[in-house]
Amino acid sequence: MLLLAVDTATPAVTAALHDGSAVVAESSRVDARRHGELLLPAVDRVLAEAGVTLDAVTAVVAGVGPGPYTGLRVGLVTAATFGSALGVPVYGLCTLDGLAWASGLEGPFVVATDARRKEVYWARYDSARRRVDGPSVDRPADIAERVAGLPAVGAGALLYPDTFPDARAPEHVSAAALASLAAEKLADDPSGAGFPPPQPLYLRRPDAQVPKNYKVVTPQ
CATH class of the missing domain: 3.30.420.40 (ATPase, nucleotide binding domain)
Known part of the structure; x- marks a missing residue:
């Protein structure tokens, strides 16, 4: 291989x-x-x-x-x-699973990356190998109770210490x-059946949008 x-x-x-x-x-x-x-x-x-x-x-x-x-x-x-x-x-x-794996943590913990717009992409794990919640995208304050008391890894955790006071490395995947x-x-499993498809996981609409009410030019 x-x-x-x-x-x-x-x-x-x-x-x-x-x-x-x-x-x-x-x-x-x-x-x-x-x-x-x-x-x-x-x-x-x-x-x-x-x-x-x-x-x-x-x-x-x-x-x-x-x-x-x-x-x-x-x-x-x-x-x-x-x-x-x-x-x-x-x-x-x-991607969050890669951060979880690299953390080496074995107890419950959270992975959070920067989603911009004052939000984080996040997921909860019960070990470095098993995700039990997410991935989701939310404002940190909206998930504070759900992640309270848990260590957190990732750039998103480092950005919002009020929600993730126990932020740890690694910062990036x-x-x-x-x-x-x-x-x-x-x-x-050599068949690879347990892998998700190699398709983008966006969780929300892209930042770039088609302009509204733009002028339509038609041929004469």
Whole structure:
């Protein structure tokens, strides 16, 4: 197995390779405005670091979010393109699950990322491997009672200390965590039936909207 993982659902543009036993290369850069520019160079770096070419990849996994519309699509379209070109399966994974996995926490806890608009994308876990609530998008104050007393990881938790007073690392998802989680899931079920489809998880309408009452120009 050589699994390529990518995620662009958060400001982190991240890629990693996993050989079925361990992560063999990873690259992450935090830049919320340059997902499209940074992802392919990140993939090139991890391939070079591992000393392999793209055609050695046997499966691709992509973070499906939740995340902002434009950035999220960069990773998913790239993953789908690689899968089609290589003729290999493409699996989706919830980005919040990758953060949960990387946290290493075993008791109940919360993962929260920045959803902008003074909201967070969040989910609740009873271990690093099992999500029990969400993902959802809400204003932090509206979920304060539901997450009270729980540790929280992710950039969203760090932004709102009143709701998440016990905020912890990691701040952003890493493709290395997604790759490790995917490798474990594939070891348990090689069919990949338990993965969500590699489709974007938006949870709300995109920020960009078609202008209303725009002038229609018709040919003369």
